[in-house]
Each structure stands twice: as structure tokens, then as C-alpha cells.
Amino acid sequence: MQYRVTTWLSRQTALVLLALWLLPPPASGQAFRIEVRPVWRGQAIALDKAVQGPAGDSLLFHTLKFYLGHFEFLNHGATVFQDPGYHLLDLEAENSLDLLFKLPENLHFDSLRFAFGTDSLSNVSGALGGALDPSRGMYWSWQSGYINAKIEGQAERSPARGHHFQLHLGGYLPPAETLRKVVVSAAPKPRHLRLDWDLASFFEQIDWPTQHSIMSPGPAAAQAATRLAQAFRNHAP
Amino acid sequence: MRHKPVFQTIGTVAALVLLAFALPGPPPPDPVTLRYPAHWRAPVYDFSKNPLTRQGIELGRRLFYDPVLSRDSTVSCSSCHLSFTAFAHVDHALSHGIDDRIGRRNAPALMNLAWARHLMWDGAINHLDVQALAPISHPDEMDETLAHVLQKVQAKQPYPRLFWEAFGDSSATGEHLLKALSQFELTLLSDRSQYDRVQAGLDTFSRQEQSGYHLFRQYCARCHEEPFFTNFSFENNGLPLDTALRDLGRMAITGQAADSLKFKVPTLRNIEFSYPYMHDGRFRKLREVLQHYTQTTAPGARAELSATDKADLTAFLLTLTDRAFLFDPAFGFPLEK
Structure with a gap:
């Protein structure tokens, strides 16, 4: 009997310990979610589903993968919180498009600043892990450096074989570096923000004969990075 | 003292789960330090990001x-x-x-x-x-x-x-x-060649090797810098373009015309065994390499070498053979223990 009580007691202790281990720690700070949505004139882009260009020409995406990172929360231009991590967003893996941040309690901010692409240090630091792991298909093999954005698909106006287009935008060395900083308005409430990335104007301005395939660092990639960085917008400012 | 069986089960599962998480991780791997001659400069590889074990x-x-x-x-x-x-x-x-x-x-x-x-x-x-x-x-x-x-x-x-x-x-x-x-x-x-032993004062060069070392310093050492026998840079050593391969070398990476036909300077260590030579392996013998350098008109690449000089220089280059490196069992095929 004595033995049984002891066993039972130790089991109860184990249960309590387990509960303590499993329960989330007491809340300190607030969650903030950024839902990044690639859109075409405000409409969500779905892979392999055609969208319409200005002249009624059709275009569809097979791959849409890109890096965002170094998120800074700003108040009157001053950084009040930052998260230096990188995120690989992939339209094929929908939950990769929702970014979660844990902010200090009662943080006031009026805008967000983040990187579109990877910084030069990440490009010269050898093998990195997590979102930057070279096995994620975003690292060039024939030459060092990350592909900051991979945008592939087919467009009626592309003169390439099968009307394909293939944009692998990267490059970390000046003058063809492709890292861009983006600033959008934001507020602590509601506790999420929908960040639209509207690709319509980029593709409406693309020079199809010369820009359907960009696969190495250079002026074309740098110019595309600039225009794509301008396409981010707070959905409800 | 009765309690429900379900309680027992929960308790057991909980205990097992706790046990699983209480198990230790792997023992820390055994650190290894790369040992190299004291007069070599510090490596460029950042070992703090990938400590050797x-x-x-x-x-x-x-x-x-x-x-x-x-x-x-x-x-x-x-x-x-x-x-x-x-x-x-x-x-x-x-x-x-x-x-x-x-x-x-x-x-x-x-x-x-x-x-x-x-x-x-x-x-x-x-x-x-x-x-x-x-x-x-x-x-x-x-x-x-x-x-x-x-x-x-x-x-x-x-x-x-x-x-x-x-x-x-x-x-x-x-x-x-x-x-x-x-x-x-x-x-x-x-770092265990005859050359390295001579540098450490543990061996000597023959008269021919010494003469070759002198010629090496005169004609080769600017690019094939000691003690690595490369300056880790890119140079045009005057090789004519192979019209089948059309390999422009460094220029393909930098886009700079000045880098046309520049290739990385290879180390000369163990050159006795690393044939064929050059970025496209066009030379099978060391004497073809030396022949190239006596004939090229590329700036800074030409060496004035007599037949004796070539023999002496070759004798010196053979002192860069590091048999301890070549036959180190630690570098060979991993055999199951």
C-alpha cells in the first residue's frame, strides 16, 4: 500500500510537471501577424491560374518565391523593435506567407521597414541554416549568392520558347546589388497587417523582348528588384 | 487507496514523456584544432562559424x-x-x-x-x-x-x-x-614537404634544388607566393585562348574586360602529382609548362631559362611534394572501424 501511494504520488508529480512543461509560458508581449499576399490588381494570385494583362493578354505564375527579412517597427522614423531574421515566402506553401512577430507589450509604431532580398553579409558567410539553407533552392550553385526572388511562369507576350518567363533576381555586389528596403505604414491595432505585393504594374511595364529571362546579377536584375520592391503596400492603411 | 485505471495510464504516459525529454542529447563533439606552421598567416576561413570537430x-x-x-x-x-x-x-x-x-x-x-x-x-x-x-x-x-x-x-x-x-x-x-x-x-x-622541412631548419636543399629555388624566386614567386605557392589571385599567364572551350576565365564573373583570360593562380605544392596542368589541363608534363613560360610574351609571365635552369627549377618544384599529405590515412577512403 505504501508503495502504491508513493507510485501514485510520483505519477501526479509527473503529471503536474508535464502540464507545466506543455503549457505556454505566461503571456508577455503581443503577437503581430503580417499576411503577405501576392496580388494582381488587388486580386490574390494563385499559381497556374491566368491573370489578364492591360491588352487582354494572359499571364500565369508557376513559381513565386522570395525573401523578406530584417523587419523593423518604426515610430516617427525611429526603430522601436526589430527582428533580424529572414523569411522565405513561397506561394506554393501558403503558411509561409504569414509572418508572426512577438512584440513588446504596448509597442507604438506607425510604420514597418523590411528587406526585400538578403543582405551582402549573408551572401558571403558560407552555409547558413533555416530560411537561408542552400537546400531551399534559392542559392546559385555556379556562382555564390542568393536568388532573392524567383518568379517563373508563362506570358502570352513573352517571346521565349513556350512563352515562358524566368526571373531569378539576385546579386549582392555593387553596383548590381538587389537588396531593397521597403517602408509601409502600419499600426499596432489591429494586431495584423495585410501586405499586398501587386505584381501587375511590374509585368505591365516589363520589356518582354529583353527581360523574359533574367538569371544572373546585373543591371536588369537590379532594376527589376527596385520595381518589385515598390509593389508592396499596406492593404488597409 | 483506489484510483481509476485511466489515471494510471495518464501517469505512465506522462512519466515516459518526461523520461524521453530528460534523456541527454549527444555528447558534445570532440573539438579539433587545425595545426599549421607558426610562420603561416592566420586562415581566412572563419572557424567560429563552423568549429572543427x-x-x-x-x-x-x-x-x-x-x-x-x-x-x-x-x-x-x-x-x-x-x-x-x-x-x-x-x-x-x-x-x-x-x-x-x-x-x-x-x-x-x-x-x-x-x-x-x-x-x-x-x-x-x-x-x-x-x-x-x-x-x-x-x-x-x-x-x-x-x-x-x-x-x-x-x-x-x-x-x-x-x-x-x-x-x-x-x-x-x-x-x-x-x-x-x-x-x-x-x-x-x-605542410610536410622537403621544402617545409628546409624552412623549419630540419633539412637542406641540394645544390641543384637551391639553384632552382633561386630561379623560382626570380621568376615564379610573384604569383606563386610562398608559403602557399599561390597569391590566391587571378592572373593571365599568357596561355592562348582554347578556341574549342572559349573560356574567358575571371571575366565571366566580374564582367570586366581587364579580367579576360585571368584564372586563379594554382598552388605548386605537390605539383609532381597534380598533372595535367593549367585550367584546361593542356600540359601533361612539367617541361611543357616551363616551355610555355620561356616562350610566352605575356607581361610579367616570361622566364628566361636555360636547359640547366629548367632542370634546376624542376628539382626545386619536386621538393614541394608532400608524401605525408599524399598518403595520410586520415584523408583516404573511410574504412569501417
Whole structure:
């Protein structure tokens, strides 16, 4: 009997310990979610589903993968919180498009600043892990450096074989570096923000004969990075 | 003292779960320090980001010798980088890979890589860790993807255990696989040649070798800088363009016309074994190399050498052979213990 009580007691202790281990720690700070949505004139882009260009020409995406990172929360231009991590967003893996941040309690901010692409240090630091792991298909093999954005698909106006287009935008060395900083308005409430990335104007301005395939660092990639960085917008400012 | 069986079950499960989490992780891997001659400068490789360990080196060595890295498991790193020939591809002017496809360049000798700033003949790769991505994914070499290599390695014993022991994580990640390969490659140190013993005051040169050393310093040392016998830079040594390969070298990476026909200066260590020579393996014999340098009109590359001079210079170059490196069992095929 004595033995049984002891066993039972130790089991109860184990249960309590387990509960303590499993329960989330007491809340300190607030969650903030950024839902990044690639859109075409405000409409969500779905892979392999055609969208319409200005002249009624059709275009569809097979791959849409890109890096965002170094998120800074700003108040009157001053950084009040930052998260230096990188995120690989992939339209094929929908939950990769929702970014979660844990902010200090009662943080006031009026805008967000983040990187579109990877910084030069990440490009010269050898093998990195997590979102930057070279096995994620975003690292060039024939030459060092990350592909900051991979945008592939087919467009009626592309003169390439099968009307394909293939944009692998990267490059970390000046003058063809492709890292861009983006600033959008934001507020602590509601506790999420929908960040639209509207690709319509980029593709409406693309020079199809010369820009359907960009696969190495250079002026074309740098110019595309600039225009794509301008396409981010707070959905409800 | 009665209690419900369900309680017992919960208690048991809880105890088991707790036990599982209380189990210790792998013992910390055994640290290894790269030892090199005191007069060598500090390596450029940042060991703080990838500390050498016995377990990491062994994992890297196994991967280096494992054809699992290639699409059809026929080609390993060692297929083109053989330890007995200073990790060069003896007899093959151009590297040959999967399906007997022929590449565009000569597989270089591998040694003293902790000091290398750029990898590949054109310096396309900026860090040792990411070098392996090039041969793994090149269609003429291994024709694989890193992501698929990881899947295969994950399913192949004893890799999960080796990754666990080396990095505390039994899932093979790209970061850990590449870092393990780096660890093994970083240990490929060649510092035990006759030349090194002479520098350390433990040996002497013959009169002919001494004369060759003098000529070497006069004509070769500007690019093939001691003690690595390379300045790790890119130079045009006056080789005419091979019209079949049309390889412009460094220019393809920088886009600068001034870099046309520049290639990375290779080390001369173990040159006795690292033939054929040059980025395209066009010379099979050292005497052809010396012949080139006596005939070229390229600025700074020409050497005025008599027949005796060539013999002396060759005698000196042979003092760079490091048999302890070439036949080091730690660098050879990993045998099961």
C-alpha cells in the first residue's frame, strides 16, 4: 500500500510537471501577424491560374518565391523593435506567407521597414541554416549568392520558347546589388497587417523582348528588384 | 487507496514523456584544432562559424567519398579529387562526371583551403562551404540537387547518427552537410614537404634544388607566393585562348574586360602529382609548362631559362611534394572501424 501511494504520488508529480512543461509560458508581449499576399490588381494570385494583362493578354505564375527579412517597427522614423531574421515566402506553401512577430507589450509604431532580398553579409558567410539553407533552392550553385526572388511562369507576350518567363533576381555586389528596403505604414491595432505585393504594374511595364529571362546579377536584375520592391503596400492603411 | 485505471495510464504516459525529454542529447563533439606552421598567416576561413570537430570531419570525409551526392550514385567528390594525387584528377585534362560527360575545366588539387579566398578557376565561389553546390548541381558533374541529396542521405545509415553526433541534429540539413564537407576539406593540410622541412631548419636543399629555388624566386614567386605557392589571385599567364572551350576565365564573373583570360593562380605544392596542368589541363608534363613560360610574351609571365635552369627549377618544384599529405590515412577512403 505504501508503495502504491508513493507510485501514485510520483505519477501526479509527473503529471503536474508535464502540464507545466506543455503549457505556454505566461503571456508577455503581443503577437503581430503580417499576411503577405501576392496580388494582381488587388486580386490574390494563385499559381497556374491566368491573370489578364492591360491588352487582354494572359499571364500565369508557376513559381513565386522570395525573401523578406530584417523587419523593423518604426515610430516617427525611429526603430522601436526589430527582428533580424529572414523569411522565405513561397506561394506554393501558403503558411509561409504569414509572418508572426512577438512584440513588446504596448509597442507604438506607425510604420514597418523590411528587406526585400538578403543582405551582402549573408551572401558571403558560407552555409547558413533555416530560411537561408542552400537546400531551399534559392542559392546559385555556379556562382555564390542568393536568388532573392524567383518568379517563373508563362506570358502570352513573352517571346521565349513556350512563352515562358524566368526571373531569378539576385546579386549582392555593387553596383548590381538587389537588396531593397521597403517602408509601409502600419499600426499596432489591429494586431495584423495585410501586405499586398501587386505584381501587375511590374509585368505591365516589363520589356518582354529583353527581360523574359533574367538569371544572373546585373543591371536588369537590379532594376527589376527596385520595381518589385515598390509593389508592396499596406492593404488597409 | 483506489484510483481509476485511466489515471494510471495518464501517469505512465506522462512519466515516459518526461523520461524521453530528460534523456541527454549527444555528447558534445570532440573539438579539433587545425595545426599549421607558426610562420603561416592566420586562415581566412572563419572557424567560429563552423568549429572543427572529430565527428564533423569524419562525417565530411564519408560524404566526400560517397557517390550518394550524384544523381545516379556513380560520382563522388573523390572521383575527380584523388587523395594520392593531391586531390587532383590525374591524367584527365578536363574533369569528367556523370554519364562520362566532360566538363570545361581541370579538377584542381585540394589543399590548404582554409586560406583560400575564392574557389574555382574563375573565383565564382566566395566561400568554401558553398563550393560543393557547384559540382553537385552541375549537369556534367553530379547532376543532382542539394535538396534531393539530403533526402537520400536522411534515408541512408548511418548518416542520421553521424549528423546527430556531429551537429546534435539527426536530420540532415543543407547547412550541416555543407559544413561537414568543409570540415574535412579544411583538414587537407600540406605542410610536410622537403621544402617545409628546409624552412623549419630540419633539412637542406641540394645544390641543384637551391639553384632552382633561386630561379623560382626570380621568376615564379610573384604569383606563386610562398608559403602557399599561390597569391590566391587571378592572373593571365599568357596561355592562348582554347578556341574549342572559349573560356574567358575571371571575366565571366566580374564582367570586366581587364579580367579576360585571368584564372586563379594554382598552388605548386605537390605539383609532381597534380598533372595535367593549367585550367584546361593542356600540359601533361612539367617541361611543357616551363616551355610555355620561356616562350610566352605575356607581361610579367616570361622566364628566361636555360636547359640547366629548367632542370634546376624542376628539382626545386619536386621538393614541394608532400608524401605525408599524399598518403595520410586520415584523408583516404573511410574504412569501417
